[in-house]
Amino acid sequence: MIKHDVLIVGAGLAGMRAAIECCDGLNVGLLTKVYPSRSHSGAAQGGIAAALGNSEEDTWEEHMFDTVKGGDYLNDQDAVEEYVKAAPNVIYQLEHFGCVFSRTPDGRIAQRSFGGHSKPRACFSADRTGHAILHALHEQLMKRGDQVRIYNEWYLHFLIVQEDRCHGVVVSNIQTGEVEIIQAKSVVFATGGYGRVFKITTNAFAGTADGAIAAFNAGIPLEDPEFVQFHPSGLYRQGILFSEAARGEGGYLLNGKEERFMEAYAPARMELAPRDIVARAEQSEIDAGRGWKGEGCIALDLRHLGEARIMERLPQIRQLGIDFIGVDCIKEPLPIQPSAHYSMGGIPADMHGQVVMDSRNTPLQGFFAAGECACISVHGANRLGTNSLLDATVFGERAGRSAAEYARSVGFGQINEGHEKARVLKQIEEIFQRPGTENYNDIRNEMKDTMMEKCGVFRDDEKLTDCLQQVRTLQARYKKGRITDKGKIFNSELYEIIELGNMLKMAEIITAGALNRKESRGGHYRTDFPKRDDESFLHHTLIAQDGEELKLDKKPVIITKYPPKERTY
Amino acid sequence: MTTFRIKRFNPEKQADPYWEDIEYDIPPGATLLDCLNDIKWTRDGTLSYRMSCRSAICGSCGMKANGHALLACQRQAEHLLKDGRDTITIEPMGNMPVIKDLVVDMGEFWEKVNQVKPYLKEKEKPPEKERRQSPEQFKLIDDASTCIMCGCCYSDCNTLEVDKNFLGPAALAKAQRFVQDSRDEGTGERVRELSEAGGIWDCTHCAECVERCPKPAQPMYRIKEIMSVALEEGVTNNNGARHALSFVKSIKHSGRLNENTLPVESMGYFNIKGLMELVPVGLRMLLKGKIPPIIHKNIDDVEDVRRIFRELGE
Ligand SMILES: Cc1cc2nc3c(=O)[nH]c(=O)nc-3n(C[C@H](O)[C@H](O)[C@H](O)COP(=O)(O)OP(=O)(O)OC[C@H]3O[C@@H](n4cnc5c(N)ncnc54)[C@H](O)[C@@H]3O)c2cc1C
Ligand code: SF4
Ligand code: SF4
Numbered sequence A: 001m002i003k004h005d006v007l008i009v010g011a012g013l014a015g016m017r018a019a020i021e022c023c024d025g026l027n028v029g030l031l032t033k034v035y036p037s038r039s040h041s042g043a044a045q046g047g048i049a050a051a052l053g054n055s056e057e058d059t060w061e062e063h064m065f066d067t068v069k070g071g072d073y074l075n076d077q078d079a080v081e082e083y084v085k086a087a088p089n090v091i092y093q094l095e096h097f098g099c100v101f102s103r104t105p106d107g108r109i110a111q112r113s114f115g116g117h118s119k120p121r122a123c124f125s126a127d128r129t130g131h132a133i134l135h136a137l138h139e140q141l142m143k144r145g146d147q148v149r150i151y152n153e154w155y156l157h158f159l160i161v162q163e164d165r166c167h168g169v170v171v172s173n174i175q176t177g178e179v180e181i182i183q184a185k186s187v188v189f190a191t192g193g194y195g196r197v198f199k200i201t202t203n204a205f206a207g208t209a210d211g212a213i214a215a216f217n218a219g220i221p222l223e224d225p226e227f228v229q230f231h232p233s234g235l236y237r238q239g240i241l242f243s244e245a246a247r248g249e250g251g252y253l254l255n256g257k258e259e260r261f262m263e264a265y266a267p268a269r270m271e272l273a274p275r276d277i278v279a280r281a282e283q284s285e286i287d288a289g290r291g292w293k294g295e296g297c298i299a300l301d302l303r304h305l306g307e308a309r310i311m312e313r314l315p316q317i318r319q320l321g322i323d324f325i326g327v328d329c330i331k332e333p334l335p336i337q338p339s340a341h342y343s344m345g346g347i348p349a350d351m352h353g354q355v356v357m358d359s360r361n362t363p364l365q366g367f368f369a370a371g372e373c374a375c376i377s378v379h380g381a382n383r384l385g386t387n388s389l390l391d392a393t394v395f396g397e398r399a400g401r402s403a404a405e406y407a408r409s410v411g412f413g414q415i416n417e418g419h420e421k422a423r424v425l426k427q428i429e430e431i432f433q434r435p436g437t438e439n440y441n442d443i444r445n446e447m448k449d450t451m452m453e454k455c456g457v458f459r460d461d462e463k464l465t466d467c468l469q470q471v472r473t474l475q476a477r478y479k480k481g482r483i484t485d486k487g488k489i490f491n492s493e494l495y496e497i498i499e500l501g502n503m504l505k506m507a508e509i510i511t512a513g514a515l516n517r518k519e520s521r522g523g524h525y526r527t528d529f530p531k532r533d534d535e536s537f538l539h540h541t542l543i544a545q546d547g548e549e550l551k552l553d554k555k556p557v558i559i560t561k562y563p564p565k566e567r568t569y
Numbered sequence B: 001m002t003t004f005r006i007k008r009f010n011p012e013k014q015a016d017p018y019w020e021d022i023e024y025d026i027p028p029g030a031t032l033l034d035c036l037n038d039i040k041w042t043r044d045g046t047l048s049y050r051m052s053c054r055s056a057i058c059g060s061c062g063m064k065a066n067g068h069a070l071l072a073c074q075r076q077a078e079h080l081l082k083d084g085r086d087t088i089t090i091e092p093m094g095n096m097p098v099i100k101d102l103v104v105d106m107g108e109f110w111e112k113v114n115q116v117k118p119y120l121k122e123k124e125k126p127p128e129k130e131r132r133q134s135p136e137q138f139k140l141i142d143d144a145s146t147c148i149m150c151g152c153c154y155s156d157c158n159t160l161e162v163d164k165n166f167l168g169p170a171a172l173a174k175a176q177r178f179v180q181d182s183r184d185e186g187t188g189e190r191v192r193e194l195s196e197a198g199g200i201w202d203c204t205h206c207a208e209c210v211e212r213c214p215k216p217a218q219p220m221y222r223i224k225e226i227m228s229v230a231l232e233e234g235v236t237n238n239n240g241a242r243h244a245l246s247f248v249k250s251i252k253h254s255g256r257l258n259e260n261t262l263p264v265e266s267m268g269y270f271n272i273k274g275l276m277e278l279v280p281v282g283l284r285m286l287l288k289g290k291i292p293p294i295i296h297k298n299i300d301d302v303e304d305v306r307r308i309f310r311e312l313g314e
């Protein structure tokens, strides 16, 4: 059995930031199913928010208000306040860590505008901000190589919880197939989002809900799972992200009749309306049969910008189009569609990263969470662009600090090694023994299609009821799937199957939350209840397993400075 | 119908790798990764490779296609079928041990990145706010910082083929990112360390890494930048033997020198002593841009040159 004072699962921004925070004198482990630098944080292009005021005067109050308004007032405002206040120092610290930032002429960190923010407060590194931060943090861990052991390509299966305290995790080494127990005084989850549940997503293949479901299986409810953000400009059929910059530079959105249809939805802001509004407008056009070239997509037209400007301002986007679908945006419009982008919900945690188990915020000792897998809830019902890299960094640091403090205050508990190990061995054996009458690829595709169509941009009672039914049928079929690789070494098929199991559970939980929330708020839109309903639904959702059924509960929203108002732009 | 010739290896089943031909119709617009995923998910679940972002940013999906390393997610499969080919050969990246199928062990690759101490060395505590860095200073490290650690350059590097101790292109590109970072205070120390055996002077400037790199990181240019800094810092490194060695390696590998061919030719290819004397001059000229870097391709009779070397007992 391996032992660490603190064990962190996930090596994106949140996990690595947490690891750095724990180094001081503790024995730290960091476990990740992909190499740290391959974590999806690296895909973030636009920026990271903080009211530095480097290009225009800015205050944390404004950042806070924008965040709360963007979140349609479902945010916990005490946490938001902490978070926006912490932001500037967190950015300075990243700079001190060596992170590369684009600069103003006088050498300060450059900042630009981003949707939903009233001031230019996105700090950036050209068009690869997440990449720059991810690598800087990874480098800091190399520097602390004697204090942190990194488990590259290890997979988290289960969380070990006994008597209301967390004692470690059950994991396996992807390269060798061996199953191990890692005992830890504190465990931090930073396992990222779960966009892969949907057919069209900007997320990497690794975004499969493993962490959220491991917590859920250990008896922790998930908070606000129904809130999923759809980004307006994912590449048609693939979801690869074309940054908001394309519209910022003056790109048009056209339907099949070559109309700039945003005229009908947001005449003042046109293409630059907030993400959820643009995504819904696009989907309405597609659903009405007015897709580009009669297909299920919209055209992002940049031709009028001219070659020179495209080459100067949007070279990356042009290259993406050429590499991934063979379309050169200088000559042809890019086909795009709304794509699942960000999970606002997740493992409930307080602003110190401490995971809580119920509506009264009872802590689960020794268990912490940060980043996209957690729901602290600073984003409420809808996250603003550039706010989530900040979330991962701020709360990564805090979760790390809390985990270190707790680890210093307690000894190791007792765990039944044989029993815990057997859980995973059984899980794998059971997959190998399945009758093999069903095809996992079909199940995965059907889940993704169903979630996209029935639990996507537009939802209603009928679609959601049907969706839940279908997901449960898929869960039953999943138990009869066929595996071809029964080996131990780098069995990526096996891990994909386990991930599919997690996603099927997550799909069920998202749908149940969406079905229950009979209102429209932020990223959750019900055509049968198109208005926000503060009287009945100004609360967080908590979903836990109760026997065969899901049990739904409410948790109050913390409102301090900004009472709910109508959200208009 | 296209033939995907894939080099398969599973040490649990069979000690040696073997080639497998899979007939597959490339869907329009599909990347190589799309094709492999489709093959894995619908035909053979045992096929193993790494991938995650599928948008050329995570660096997971490096592999060799038609003999050269690339990111599978970044290449339209059709584009690998130029010149009337009907077969795409796919194999794991080179210069690294294979774990299974297209999955290689990148342990040594990372160890070398670690060796260049890829973090700021600073003597003073940073200020309360950000340290200042001008846009011009940012530009010096902009390209190197685009590296996604995919290993494509490392896979195809010529020097690494003959010298496992060479730090390799990715680690050296990473080193440049710190050598030229205006915030770093260890420049002299860095260039001295990088001038030791296995460092910058062992690169043969074959430009293979520039051709393979999917990003602006382009290691060979970064290596040259470190050389310039090293010369400025007075690290002229006169260990000519090592320079000559890299020249010899270049000839052995590709049958041709890619830099100052003329003086070398006038000296005679096998006048090792003469070559050694030439080296520092040649390098300095190269760095000053007097001799354009020639992207050298393997010449046809490279085997002959290699044979001559073998016969001469190196
Ligand atoms: C294309 C794209 C662009 C974006 N752009 C921006 C932007 O400009 N600004 C912004 O603020 N936000 C942006 N976001 C959102 C932001 O990038 C993410 O929310 C954030 O990076 C999440 O960080 P994280 O550390 O929580 O998770 P991740 O970086 O996703 O890391 C998750 C980690 O968990 C590990 N893991 C997961 N499951 C397991 C398991 N079972 N076992 C072991 N390890 C596991 C993974 O290996 C990985 O290391 C963007 C998102 C996308 C998809
Ligand atoms: S230029 Fe140098 S580093 Fe690049 S591949 Fe050639 S020998 Fe290797
Ligand atoms: S330098 Fe280029 S090829 Fe080499 S690892 Fe970095 S991105 Fe890949």
Ligand code: FES
Pocket: B050, B051, B052, B053, B054, B055, B056, B057, B058, B059, B060, B061, B062, B071, B072, B073, B074
């Ligand atoms: S899958 Fe990430 S670079 Fe190809």
